Amino acid sequence: xxxxxxxxxxxxxxxxxxxxxxxxxxxxxxxxxxxxxxxxxxxxxxxxxxxxxxxxxxxxxxxxxxxxxxxxxxxxxxxxxxxxxxxxxxxxxxxxxxxxxxxxxxxxxxxxxxxxxxxxxxxxxxxxxxxxxxxxxxxxxxxxxxxxxxxxxxxxxxxxxxxxxxxxxxxx
Amino acid sequence: xxxxxxxxxxxxxxxxxxxxxxxxxxxxxxxxxxxxxxxxxxxxxxxxxxxxxxxxxxxxxxxxxxxxxxxxxxxxxxxxxxxxxxxxxxxxxxxxxxxxxxxxxxxxxxxxxxxxxxxxxxxxxxxxxxxxxxxxxxxxxxxxxxxxxxxxxxxxxxxxxxxxxxxxxxxxxxxxxxxxxxxxxxxxxxxxxxxxxxxxxxxxxxxxxxxxxxxxxxxxxxxxxxxxxxxxxxxxxxxxxxxxxxxxxxxxxxxxxxxxxxxxxxxxxxxxxxxxxxxxxxxxxxxxxxxxxxxxxxxxxxxxxxxxxxxxxxxxxxxxxxxxxxxxxxxxxxxxxxxxxxxxxxxxxxxxxxxxxxxxxxxxxxxxxxxxxxxxxxxxxxxxxxxxxxxxxxxxxxxxxxxxxxxxxxxxxxxxxxxxxxxxxxxxxxxxxxxxxxxxxxxxxxxxxxxxxxxxxxxxxxxxxxxxxxxxxxxxxxxxxxxxxxxxxxxxxxxxxxxxxxxxxxxxxxxxxxxxxxxxxxxxxxxxxxxxxxxxxxxxxxxxxxxxxxxxxxxxxxxxxxxxxxxxxxxxxxxxxxxxxxxxxxxxxxxxxxxxxxxxxxxxxxxxxxxxxxxxxxxxxxxxxxxxxxxxxxxxxxxxxxxxxxxxxxxxxxxxxxxxxxxxxxxxxxxxxxxxxxxxxxxxxxxxxxxxxxxxxxxxxxxxxxxxxxxxxxxxxxxxxxxxxxxxxxxxxxxxxxxxxxxxxxxxxxxxxxxxxxxxxxxxxxxxxxxxxxxxxxxxxxxxxxx
Numbered sequence: 001x002x003x004x005x006x007x008x009x010x011x012x013x014x015x016x017x018x019x020x021x022x023x024x025x026x027x028x029x030x031x032x033x034x035x036x037x038x039x040x041x042x043x044x045x046x047x048x049x050x051x052x053x054x055x056x057x058x059x060x061x062x063x064x065x066x067x068x069x070x071x072x073x074x075x076x077x078x079x080x081x082x083x084x085x086x087x088x089x090x091x092x093x094x095x096x097x098x099x100x101x102x103x104x105x106x107x108x109x110x111x112x113x114x115x116x117x118x119x120x121x122x123x124x125x126x127x128x129x130x131x132x133x134x135x136x137x138x139x140x141x142x143x144x145x146x147x148x149x150x151x152x153x154x155x156x157x158x159x160x161x162x163x164x165x166x167x168x169x170x171x172x
Numbered sequence: 173x174x175x176x177x178x179x180x181x182x183x184x185x186x187x188x189x190x191x192x193x194x195x196x197x198x199x200x201x202x203x204x205x206x207x208x209x210x211x212x213x214x215x216x217x218x219x220x221x222x223x224x225x226x227x228x229x230x231x232x233x234x235x236x237x238x239x240x241x242x243x244x245x246x247x248x249x250x251x252x253x254x255x256x257x258x259x260x261x262x263x264x265x266x267x268x269x270x271x272x273x274x275x276x277x278x279x280x281x282x283x284x285x286x287x288x289x290x291x292x293x294x295x296x297x298x299x300x301x302x303x304x305x306x307x308x309x310x311x312x313x314x315x316x317x318x319x320x321x322x323x324x325x326x327x328x329x330x331x332x333x334x335x336x337x338x339x340x341x342x343x344x345x346x347x348x349x350x351x352x353x354x355x356x357x358x359x360x361x362x363x364x365x366x367x368x369x370x371x372x373x374x375x376x377x378x379x380x381x382x383x384x385x386x387x388x389x390x391x392x393x394x395x396x397x398x399x400x401x402x403x404x405x406x407x408x409x410x411x412x413x414x415x416x417x418x419x420x421x422x423x424x425x426x427x428x429x430x431x432x433x434x435x436x437x438x439x440x441x442x443x444x445x446x447x448x449x450x451x452x453x454x455x456x457x458x459x460x461x462x463x464x465x466x467x468x469x470x471x472x473x474x475x476x477x478x479x480x481x482x483x484x485x486x487x488x489x490x491x492x493x494x495x496x497x498x499x500x501x502x503x504x505x506x507x508x509x510x511x512x513x514x515x516x517x518x519x520x521x522x523x524x525x526x527x528x529x530x531x532x533x534x535x536x537x538x539x540x541x542x543x544x545x546x547x548x549x550x551x552x553x554x555x556x557x558x559x560x561x562x563x564x565x566x567x568x569x570x571x572x573x574x575x576x577x578x579x580x581x582x583x584x585x586x587x588x589x590x591x592x593x594x595x596x597x598x599x600x601x602x603x604x605x606x607x608x609x610x611x612x613x614x615x616x617x618x619x620x621x622x623x624x625x626x627x628x629x630x631x632x633x634x635x636x637x638x639x640x641x642x643x644x645x646x647x648x649x650x651x652x653x654x655x656x657x658x659x660x661x662x663x664x665x666x667x668x669x670x671x672x673x674x675x676x677x678x679x680x681x682x683x684x685x686x687x688x689x690x691x692x693x694x695x696x697x698x699x700x701x702x703x704x705x706x707x708x709x710x711x712x713x714x715x716x717x718x719x720x721x722x723x724x725x726x727x728x729x730x731x732x733x734x735x736x737x738x739x740x741x742x743x744x745x746x747x748x749x750x751x752x753x754x755x756x757x758x759x760x761x762x763x764x765x766x767x768x769x770x771x772x773x774x775x776x777x778x779x780x781x782x783x784x785x786x787x788x789x790x791x792x793x794x795x796x797x798x799x800x801x802x803x804x805x806x807x808x809x810x811x812x813x814x815x816x817x818x819x820x821x822x823x824x825x826x827x828x829x830x831x832x833x834x835x836x837x838x839x840x841x842x843x844x845x846x847x848x849x850x851x852x853x854x855x856x857x858x859x860x861x862x863x864x865x866x867x868x869x870x871x872x873x874x875x876x877x878x879x880x881x882x883x884x885x886x887x888x889x890x891x892x893x894x895x896x897x898x899x900x901x902x903x904x905x906x907x908x909x910x911x912x913x914x915x916x917x918x919x920x921x922x923x924x925x926x927x928x929x930x931x932x933x934x935x936x937x938x939x940x941x942x943x944x945x946x947x948x949x950x951x952x953x954x955x956x957x958x959x
Contacts, residue, residue, distance in 0.1 A: 021290065030288075035200035036193020038420070040371040041454040045882035048371055076193035089191040093183060096847050099855065100659025101190030102197065102371045102420030131891045134882065136371050136421050137659050138851060139858030139919075140890035 005069040009034065010078025018065045024058075025049045027065035028075060036076040036105050040134070047133030050106035051075050057113045076105035079112060087157060088112050091150035092143075099137035107133050111147050120151055178672040178910075181847035184664045185678075186657075195418040198375035198390045198451065205377060205447035206235055208437055209292035211282035211299050212460060213274035216308035216529040216875020217322070220272055220301060223282060228295040233287030236444060237295065238436070240269040246406055247439050251430065255499030259334040262326040263496045264527070268432035274303070275322055275494040276529050277875055278459025280432050285440050285448060308529035308875035312468050312491045315528045322494060322527035331492060332500045332525040336507060338582040340483070340518035349483025349518040353474025357554050362941040363543050363924065365466040365491070365869035366862070368536040369887060370658070372420020373452030374461060376433050378441035387414045387438050392427040393696030394686045395654045400430035401438055416686030422658035423859070424535040425462050427698045428498055458880035463869055464502060464536035466491040467543045471551060474517075479555045479566035481516045486547060488523035493532035500525050501586055502533060502540040505630075508583050508591050510544030512628050513598040513813055514570040519583075529875045535698065537859055538920045545627045546942065549925035553932065563624055563929070564602060564611060571598040585809060586699075587633045593811040594913075595903045596628070601815050601837050608899050609817040609835040616933065619822050620832075623929025625922030626815045631840070631914030632704025632905075636805035638693050639710035641670060641717045643798040645763075645772050647741055647756030649674060649681045651713075653706040654694020656686030660916060661848040662702055666710050668844055669910070673714035674721075675738030676755065693803075700812065700914030703844055708804035708908045716800030721758045724798070728753050728761060755798075762798040764789035810905040812913040814838045816857070816922045818894075820930040827950040829865055829931055831894040839901040841913035849915045850898055856919015857896050862888045863920070864927040864943050 002017045009032060016031040028034045028051070037060055040048035044062040051060045052074035079086045085093065088111050098104040107130065114121065114129040121129060126147045135143060189195050225237045240248055251265040270281045282299050286292035309315045309322050309329060318328035340349050350356055377388040385407060391397050391414075398414035401407070419426065433450050441448040452461070467490050474483040490503040500523075507521040552570070556563040572579045574597045581591040605624070606612060614622045642650045651670050657663065663683040671678040684690045685706075686697075695705070718738065725743035726733040729752075735745050744752035760776045764783055768774035783789045790796055819833040836853055843849050866886035870878040879885045904911030924942040931949065932939045937956040941948070 019290070029199075030203065033203060034193070035197075036195070038197070038372070039199075040420075041882045043454065043881055043883065046371060076191075080192055085188075085191060092191055093187045096184065096851050098184075098187060098190055098659075099661070099851060100370070100372070100421040101186070101195050101418065102659075104190055105193055108191065127890050131889045134371060134887055134889060136369060136423070136859070136887065137855045139854030139856075139896065140893050141854045141896055142851060144890060 003066045005066055007068060008072040010074060016065070020064065020066055022065045023061055024063040024065045024068060025060035028060060034075050034077055038102050038105055040102065046103070047106040047110065048103050050109045050133065052109050052113060055113065057110050074109065076108055079108055086112065087153035088115065088150040091146040091153055095142045095146035095149055097138060097142040097146035103133060103135045107135070107143060111150060115151055115154055119154060121147065176672055177668040177678055179843055180668065180845065182664055182668055182678065182845055184661050185667060186661065186663045197372055197418045197420055198377050198388050201388055201417065202377045202447045202449045205449035206285050206287065206444070207289040207292045208440060208448055208450035209284050209289060209296050210280045211296045211301065212456070213270065213277055213279040213281055215274060215303050215305045216277050216310065217306040218274050218303040219306065220270060220274065220281065221304055222302040224300040225282065227298040227300065228284065231286065231291055231295040231298065233291035234295050235287065236285040236440065238269065238283045240267055240271045243269065247404055247435060251432065251497055252400060253499065254497055255501055257332070257499050260332040260496060260500050262331045263499065264323050264326065265497045266432065266495045268435050276531055277877060278456070278531060280460065283436050283440065285444065310528055310530065310871050310873055310875045312466065312489050312526060312528065315526045316489055316524065322529055326527060329527040330524050331496050331527055334500065334504065335522040336583050338519040344518055346483040346485045346518040346520035350472055350474035350485060353482045354476050355558060356472065356474045357558060358472045359554065359940060361469040361471065361547055361550055363465050363467050363546055364943060365463045366536065366867040367463040367869065368423035368425035370421025370423055370425065373454065373457040374426065374431060374433065375451045376437040377447070377449040378438035379447045380442040380445065383411060385412045385438055385442065388417055389414060389434055390419050390426060391416050391429055392422045392656050392658060392698060393429055394656055394688055395692060395694040396696060397429045397434055398688050401434060404430065404435045405439055405442065413689050415688065416656040419656065419658040422697070423537040424464065424539060424698065426658065427696055428462055428534045454882065455880055458885070459531060459877055462532050462534040463493065464533050465543060465863065466533065467506065469547050471547060473551050473555065475555050477559065478569050479559055479561055480569050481514065483518045484516050485520045486510065488521070490523050490525045491528050491533060492525045493528060493530045495532045497532065498534040502535055504586050505540035506544040508585050509541045509628065509630060510548050511581050512545060512548050513572055513596065513626050514548070515572050530871055537856065537917045539699065539917065541627060541629060541921045542863065542924055545625060545922045546925045546928070549625045549922065550928065550940065553929050564606060567626060568599060568602060574599065585630055587809060589808040592808060593628065594905050594907050596811065596813050596839060597901060597903050598813065601813065601839060601901050604899050604901060605815045605817050605835060605837045608837065608897060609819070609833065611817065614819070619824055619934055621930045621932065621934025622817065622819050623926045623933055624815065624817045625925035625929060627921045628811050628813045629700065629918055629921060630809040631700035631812045632806065632810040633699045633701055634806055635695060636803050637695060637705035637709045638691060638801060638803040639706060639713040640691055640801045641710065641713040641799060643717060643755055643759040645756055645760045647680060647754060647759070649676050651681060651710055652684040652690040653710060654686070654691040655697045655702055655706050658697065660702060660852065661845065665703060665844045665848060666706065669707055669711050670714050673711050674718055676741045680741060700916040700918065702916065703912050704810055704908060704914045705804055707844065707912055708910050709802055711910055712802035712804060713800045716802055717798060720762065720800065721755060721798060724758050724761050725753050759798040763796045804908065806907055810841065810907055810913040812840045812915065812918060814918050814922065816926045818926045818930045820927065820934055822931060822934045822949065827946040827953065829944065829949065831861060831927070833897070834894045835897045837899045837901060838918060839903055840915040840918065841905045842902055842911040843900065844912060846900065852915045853898055853919040854896050856917065857923055858888055858893045860920040860923020861893055864924040866892070866943060868943055
C-alpha cells in the first residue's frame with residue numbers, strides 16, 4: 001500500500017507517493033531527486049545520510065518517510081544561502097575538510113546544528129559533536145579545524161560591525 | 173606570478189559541487205534505471221544442488237532472474253586473472269555467478285533485476301538455493317596444513333610460492349650470515365585482516381542504446397574496466413565507454429576489476445534493453461568485495477654489536493582468500509618493501525600465498541607494505557632491546573646513506589623491474605623526526621611509551637599514463653587524463669601543473685579524469701602513482717601545446733618563438749608587453765577554417781589572410797587545433813619515504829591504548845600542493861590507527877564474518893584519532909620532469925609498527941601481533957606478570 005505524503009524540504013513543499021517501508025534517505029534521493037544525501041551503511045552508524053528534521057540531525061536511513069509526513073527537512077542542498085555557501089560549507093572548503101566528499105553532506109548537516117546550539121564549542125565539544133559521523137579520507141583533523149573556523153565565520157556574520165566589513169551583496 | 177601555482181596550497185576545485193550536494197556518484201545516476209540485487213552464498217564452502225526461483229516470479233515489478241546457467245558462454249567464463257606471475261602456479265578466479273560450488277560467504281549466486289531495489293530484494297528473499305554445506309578452510313595455518321582444500325585442484329591450498337635471495341657483499345647467503353653472526357634472534361609476527369572500507373561501496377550503472385554501451389562504475393580504473401567489459405560482452409572497444417564519476421573513496425579495493433557486477437549489469441542492460449543499476453550495500457561490501465593485510469611472518473635475524481643486520485631470513489604465510497584475481501602483488505610488495513630505508517647484509521624471503529574460504533585479498537592502501545614494515549621495524553626494536561641500545565641508533569646504523577643513491581636492493585619489485593631507490597635522505601629525516609617528537613627528552617614511565625617506525629614506499633609504478641591538453645577558442649584549457657579520482661584532489665593538482673606549465677590562470681583550466689570518452693589509454697589509480705604518472709604526462713602535454721602556441725604566435729607577431737612567453741593566458745614578447753596575442757586567438761589561428769560560426773572564428777577563415785597562399789593551411793606533420801597529447805612512461809618506480817613516531821598511554825586498569833602524540837616526517841619529492849599532501853597523510857595515519865587498534869575481520873570456524881557491519885567493524889571516529897604533526901623533506905626524484913614521488917598511500921604504512929613500538933615501550937614486553945585490543949593487551953599483561 002502506498003501513502004501520499006508531503007515533506008517540506010529545504011523550504012519547499014514536496015509531495016511523494018511512497019510504500020510504508022520507504023526509507024527517508026531513499027525518498028529524498030530517488031523520489032525527490034535530492035541525491036546530495038548519501039547512504040554509507042544503511043544501519044545508522046556512519047552518519048553520511050544525516051539530514052535536519054525540524055532542525056535536529058537525524059539518520060535518514062533509519063527513518064521511514066511516512067513517519068515524517070508534514071515535517072520540515074533540510075538536506076545538504078538547502079544549506080547554502082542566496083549569497084552562496086553557508087559559513088559551515090565555506091569553512092570546510094577553506095580547511096580542506098573533505099576529500100572524496102561522500103561523508104561531507106552528513107558532516108555539514110551535523111555541524112550546522114551543532115554550531116546553532118553551541119556557537120563557540122570547545123575542542124572536546126567539537127569532537128563530541130561530530131563523533132557520530134565516519135570519515136574514511138581525512139583523518140578528521142581538518143574537519144575539527146573547519147568546525148572551529150565555521151564558528152568564527154558565524155560569529156563574524158552575527159556582528160558585522162564589530163569585525164570584518166560586510167561582504168559584497170550583504171545589506172549593511 | 174599568478175600562474176606559478178606548483179607547490180602552492182591551492183584550494184580544491186572539486187569542493188564546490190561536493191559541498192552543495194551536486195556531486196555525481198554512481199547511485200545518483202539513472203533515476204529510472206532498473207535495480208539489480210544478488211542472492212549471495214550464506215556458506216563459506218558448499219555445493220549448489222539446485223536453485224529454485226519459482227516463488228520469486230510472482231513478485232510485482234520483477235523483470236529478470238539469472239543464474240550461471242542463464243549466462244552466454246562468454247559472459248559466464250571465469251573472471252580474468254589480472255596480474256599473472258610465473259610464481260602464481262595455481263591462480264584461480266571466480267565465475268561471475270557461482271557455478272556448482274561456492275567458496276566464500278557472499279559469493280554471488282543469482283542476479284535479480286526488478287523495478288526498484290526493494291522489489292529486487294523481495295525476489296531475492298524468495299529464491300531457494302539448495303546447498304550441500306562442506307567444512308570450510310579458515311585460518312592461515314589450518315589452510316597451510318592443507319587437510320581440506322578450497323579448490324580441489326590446488327594441492328596444499330598453495331596458490332603461489334616465491335623465494336627471493338640477495339647474498340651479502342661477501343657472497344654469503346642470509347642463512348650463512350645469520351649462523352655466523354655475533355647475535356641472532358628468531359620470532360613470529362602476526363597481522364590480522366582489515367579492509368579499505370570506502371564510505372561509498374561499489375556501484376555500476378549501464379545504458380545500452382542498441383549500438384553503444386555506456387557504463388558508470390565506482391572504480392579506480394575505468395579504462396581497464398572498459399577493456400574487460402568489451403572482451404566479456406564481445407563488443408568492439410569503440411562501442412564501449414566507461415566513466416568513473418565522483419567516487420566515494422577507494423583505498424585500493426576499487427582497483428579490482430572486472431567485478432562480477434561490472435560484467436553482469438551491462439550484460440543485463442543489453443539483454444533487457446533497459447538501463448540497469450546496482451548499488452552495493454554495506455553488508456555486500458564486507459562479504460563480497462575484498463580485504464587485506466592478514467599474514468603470519470617467521471623471522472630470523474643475525475646482527476653485530478652495533479645492531480647492523482648481517483642476515484635476515486623471513487618466511488611469510490599470506491592469506492589471499494578464495495580467489496586470486498589480483499595475483500600476488502600484495503605479498504610481493506611485502507617481501508620487497510620490507511627492506512625499508514636499510515642496507516641489509518644478506519636477505520632471504522620466501523612467501524606462500526594460501527587459499528582460504530574467505531573473501532579475496534587484494535591491495536588496501538599500503539598494499540602489503542604495512543606488513544613488511546611491521547616485520548622490519550619490529551626486528552629493529554628487538555635488536556635494540558637485545559643490545560640495550562636506543563631504537564633510533566640501531567636504525568641509524570643500518571640506513572642507506574644519502575650519497576649511496578641510486579641504491580640497488582638487488583631484488584625484483586612489483587612492476588617486474590629492479591628494486592632501485594632513486595633518492596632520499598634517511599639520516600636527516602630521522603633527525604627531523606626526533607626533533608619533532610622530542611625523542612631524546614622523552615620521559616618514559618610505566619604506562620607511557622614512545623615508538624618509531626620508518627618506511628620506504630615504491631610509488632609511481634608504470635607502465636604509463638597519458639595527458640591531453642586542449643586550448644579552445646575561448647581561451648579555456650581542457651585537461652584530461654585516463655586515470656581516476658577517489659577524492660585525492662586530482663582536478664586541483666593537475667590544474668596547478670597545467671597552469672604553471674602553460675601560464676594560464678587556474679580559473680580557466682578544467683580537468684577530467686577517468687572518462688574513457690575523453691581519454692582512452694590509462695592504467696589506473698593505485699600505488700601513489702597519479703601525481704607522478706598523470707602529473708608528468710600532463711606537464712609533457714602542456715609543453716607540446718606551449719611550443720605550438722609560441723610557434724603560431726611568433727608567426728602572428730612576426731617574432732622569434734624564443735623571445736615569447738605566456739603570462740596570464742596571453743603570449744607576449746619578453747620585455748615588450750604590447751606585442752602580444754591572447755592564447756584564445758592563438759587557438760583560433762591553430763585551426764584553419766572554411767566557416768565562420770562566430771566572430772573569433774572569422775579570423776581563421778580562408779579569406780582572412782591567416783595563412784600564406786603558397787603553403788598548405790595545415791603544414792605537413794602538423795595537426796589542426798591547439799592541443800597536445802603526451803605520455804609518461806618511467807623506467808622504474810620512484811621511492812618516497814617517511815618516518816613516524818608516537819607517544820602512547822596505556823590505561824593501567826582497562827588496558828586501553830591512547831595515542832597522545834603522533835609525528836610524521838614525509839618525503840614525497842617535490843610537493844605539488846602541500847595542503848592536499850597533508851590531507852593524504854592525515855587520512856592514511858587515521859586508517860593506520862584503525863588497523864593498529866580497532867579494525868579486524870572476525871571469521872568464525874564456519875567461515876562466517878561475524879562483524880560485517882559498521883556496528884561491529886570498528887572504524888575510528890574523530891574521538892579516536894590524535895592530532896597529527898607533520899614535517900616535510902623534499903628530495904626530488906631524478907626520474908621524472910616534475911621531481912615528484914607520490915603521496916597517496918604513505919600515511920598508513922608504518923602505523924601498526926609505530927604503535928606496537930610505543931605500546932611495547934610503555935608495557936615492557938614484546939608486542940608481536942596487531943591490531944592490539946584492550947583485552948589482548950590485558951591478556952599480555954597477565955601472561956607476562958605470571959612469567
